[in-house]
Structure formats: C-alpha cells, structure tokens
Amino acid sequence: MNKKHFKSGRMNALVTVKEYGLLCKNPAGSQLGCAWISEEAFDRLERLVLESYRAGKDTDALELMTVSSRKGIGKVICAKNYVGIMAMPDGTQIEILPKLYNREDESSVAKTQRIFIHMLKVIKDIPNKPFSQTGLGSDKSHLLEVFIRMFIAEAAGLVKRGLKSDYRQHRDNEFVYKGKLQVAQHIKFNAAHKERFYMEFDEFSLNRPENRLMKMTIEWLMRISSNANNRKELYRLLALFDQIESSIDPDQDWASVSVDRSMRDYETIMKWCRLFLSGQSFTPFKGDFQAYALLFPMEKVYERYVATLLKKGLSHLQVQVKTQDRTYQLFHKPARFHLKPDIVVQWRNGVVVLDTKWKLLSSRPDYGISQSDMYQAYAYGKKYEASHVYLLYPWIPTASEIDQPVVFESGDGVKVKIIFLDLNQGELCIRALSEELISMIEV
Numbered sequence: 001m002n003k004k005h006f007k008s009g010r011m012n013a014l015v016t017v018k019e020y021g022l023l024c025k026n027p028a029g030s031q032l033g034c035a036w037i038s039e040e041a042f043d044r045l046e047r048l049v050l051e052s053y054r055a056g057k058d059t060d061a062l063e064l065m066t067v068s069s070r071k072g073i074g075k076v077i078c079a080k081n082y083v084g085i086m087a088m089p090d091g092t093q094i095e096i097l098p099k100l101y102n103r104e105d106e107s108s109v110a111k112t113q114r115i116f117i118h119m120l121k122v123i124k125d126i127p128n129k130p131f132s133q134t135g136l137g138s139d140k141s142h143l144l145e146v147f148i149r150m151f152i153a154e155a156a157g158l159v160k161r162g163l164k165s166d167y168r169q170h171r172d173n174e175f176v177y178k179g180k181l182q183v184a185q186h187i188k189f190n191a192a193h194k195e196r197f198y199m200e201f202d203e204f205s206l207n208r209p210e211n212r213l214m215k216m217t218i219e220w221l222m223r224i225s226s227n228a229n230n231r232k233e234l235y236r237l238l239a240l241f242d243q244i245e246s247s248i249d250p251d252q253d254w255a256s257v258s259v260d261r262s263m264r265d266y267e268t269i270m271k272w273c274r275l276f277l278s279g280q281s282f283t284p285f286k287g288d289f290q291a292y293a294l295l296f297p298m299e300k301v302y303e304r305y306v307a308t309l310l311k312k313g314l315s316h317l318q319v320q321v322k323t324q325d326r327t328y329q330l331f332h333k334p335a336r337f338h339l340k341p342d343i344v345v346q347w348r349n350g351v352v353v354l355d356t357k358w359k360l361l362s363s364r365p366d367y368g369i370s371q372s373d374m375y376q377a378y379a380y381g382k383k384y385e386a387s388h389v390y391l392l393y394p395w396i397p398t399a400s401e402i403d404q405p406v407v408f409e410s411g412d413g414v415k416v417k418i419i420f421l422d423l424n425q426g427e428l429c430i431r432a433l434s435e436e437l438i439s440m441i442e443v
Helices: 027-032 039-054 058-064 109-123 142-161 181-191 209-224 228-239 248-258 261-278 298-313 370-384 399-401 425-439
Strands: 012-017 022-024 065-070 076-079 082-087 090-097 166-174 197-205 291-296 322-323 327-329 336-338 341-348 350-358 387-396 406-409 413-423
Touching: 012 399, 022 027, 022 039, 039 076, 039 090, 058 090, 082 142, 082 298, 090 109, 090 142, 090 228, 109 142, 109 298, 142 209, 142 261, 181 406, 197 209, 209 228, 209 248, 228 387, 248 370, 291 298, 291 341, 298 322, 298 341, 298 350, 350 370, 350 425, 370 387, 370 413, 387 425, 413 425
Parallel strands: 012 090, 350 387, 387 413
Antiparallel strands: 022 076, 065 076, 082 090, 082 291, 166 197, 322 341, 327 336, 341 350, 406 413
8 A cells, every 4th residue: 555645634524334335426325325425436446346356356355345336326335244444545534334233223323333443352453452532522533533542542651651762773974983983984985074984883762663663653644534633642742753763664664673571562552553554454455456444354353252252251161162163074075165163162071163143134034044054053063063053143123022042953963042142232242141151061
C-alpha cells in the first residue's frame, strides 16, 4: 500500500453497513436501504473485487464483497464476511460491522462496535489494554477512530514513562576529535579543513528503530483520522518526537526491533504500529489497489472468541482442548478429506466436538440449519466417537421462542445439540456452556 496516494487532512465521508449490507453510487439507493458512497469510491471497490476475481483470488474476493445490480438502483456492492474499516483515497471511509441481535431488536451501531472490539481483545487481534473513550463521542465514532484512540492512549502512556534511548553508530565531520577517525573520508573532506575530523562514534540517542516506527505511525494516523480530538492528540504526540526521525526503511527497522526484557514497555505499542502500518494484515487482496483496510474475517473472530473463552472456562480441569484438530480424515483408503472441527474437548472417559457457525438461522423448518452443517456434525460424531456434537450459532430473536433444547439424534449414536450464543452476553453464555461440559466431564 502506497500511503502517498491518500489525501491529507480530514476524511470527508463515513458510511456504516452491517454484514450483507449494500453499497451503491446512485443517490436513489439510499431510499431503498443501500448505503450511498461516492462514485470514485464505488468504482475503486468494484475494480478491487473484479481484479481479485481475474487474478484467481475469486474465493477470497467473494468472501469480502460481491458486485451485482438492483432494479431502480443499478450496480450495488454487497459487504459480506469481513468486518472492519476501509479508507479510500478520495476520503470515503466504509465501516463494516457484524450483524448482531439483542433481546429487543438488531443491536445498535455503538453496541455492535463495543461487542466486536471486545471480541478482538479476547482473541488478542488488537493489543489488549484498558482505554478510555473520553473525547471520542463513542456513539458517533467508528472503528478506525476507536482504534486510533487506543493507540494514542498507549503511546501517551509510554511517552510519560519515558522513551528508550540506545547507542547508535554515527559518522560525521566534527570539530571535536572523538571516537575513531575515518582516514579515507577525513582526507577526502578535510584536506583544506584542518580544524575538522571525520569521525565514527557511538551516540546515545532516542533515534532508535522502535521510536522511528512510532513516529511513522503517528504521521500516518494524522492523515487518515477524521476525529478532531484524535488529530489534536496526534499533533501533541508528534511534537514529542521532534528529535526522532520517521522510519524511511520500515522493513529494516522492524528487523531491528529489540525484544529483550528492557523493552517490555514497548510490546503493546509495537503491536499497534504493526497493525496500522501493515495495511494488509486481514484482507486477502493483493495488487495495486489503493485503499487502507483493517478487515477481520468474522467467522474466524467468532471461532477464536468462543475457543478462547471455552479454554479459560475449562482450564481448571484435566482436559485437553484442541482447536482446528486434524486427527481424522473422512476416508482411510486413500487417506483423503481431513476433518477439522473448530474445538475438540477430550478427557479420559470421553470427547465432545464443538463447531462454530457464523450464520444467522431463521424460523424456517429446522431453524434453517443447512444439511451440509448436519452432515459435517454427523461425520464428527462418528469419527471422534463423541458423546455430543455442538453447533454454536449466534443468537437470533426467534431463539427466544424456543422453550426446550434443540437436539437431533441419529439413532446410531450421534447426538447434535444446537446452541444459540447471545454475544451481547457472550461471556455469560459461554460460561453456561462450560458448566454444561463440566457436568459431563465430572460424571
């Protein structure tokens, strides 16, 4: 990603959509449930999807966005399974949020943001330290500004504790003789300047790789932030880095970042710098498309969130909790088609398989559960000889009408239980699931 292509100053447009929401460039589309963005931003996004498709990245492209048309609107782009923020060169910012429900209705934007950020913290995809949203106006701020605020809070704390200095090699023409004389350079530059000495010496300086990367990150965030308070705080931070150069060779600086115990205070801020400077960590797209994206595959976030909390809930027991287990294949001769359940809980006398499904079910017969999900669950039950297979779906309003457990029994030993996890109360729900598993383990 070439950051020079982005306009400096404030971003001029923010649109928020939830998963499977539609983007359009026709103003009339806003009356029909589409999010209207500039024609330039829309055309760039369309090229992103089409170019990725032609480059053989069709699966990844279709997981993020698809292009189609709607009557009365024209072309639309559907945001799909990646959640986060995209900043376009023309100033448009597109925030994509997960589709979540609470007990009354679809969760508000602010509440969905809080839940999503909490999930990221649990799985440690963003540095996990407490922060204050003071000054952000959390009901109006989008994910990128929240992430920037978290970076500012961490950087300001580090500056307050004191930036680290280090010895670095310095070469220059000096008026004072110190260090080691560089004879060849001294003759070249000082034949007519007897008062000078071309010297090499070690200098104790703040201009170390970690601080250069921090300054580079601050300068970049000043260009993409649209929040007045964030920009004000970033200017203040930048002034404190006046004696430090911005990184001109990030790859070299990253290779030189110290990981010793004396630099432990820098661990979190370096994670933030890497997150912001990479611009490609979470999106599958390659090529010359100029956009800044922090995008997370929601099905992976959900899977890791559940697994992390489940491991925590069972940590006091003598059990083995494995994720993405590849012990079994569907066929032995020839050995083909690995089974890869999300979570396998195994103890001395039994095993339970759990698979997360980031899909919103419905009130249709069998709740809209797909046959492929049930075939997969059946295969897990057979191969692992599991006492139960759990399919974990996000909660939907119709789930409140279910007054008894949803369990499917095959008649030949496989029992599949459907669980609806309310992510508004995510930790409580997974704690209840952990307790259910504990009751099986302790029998």
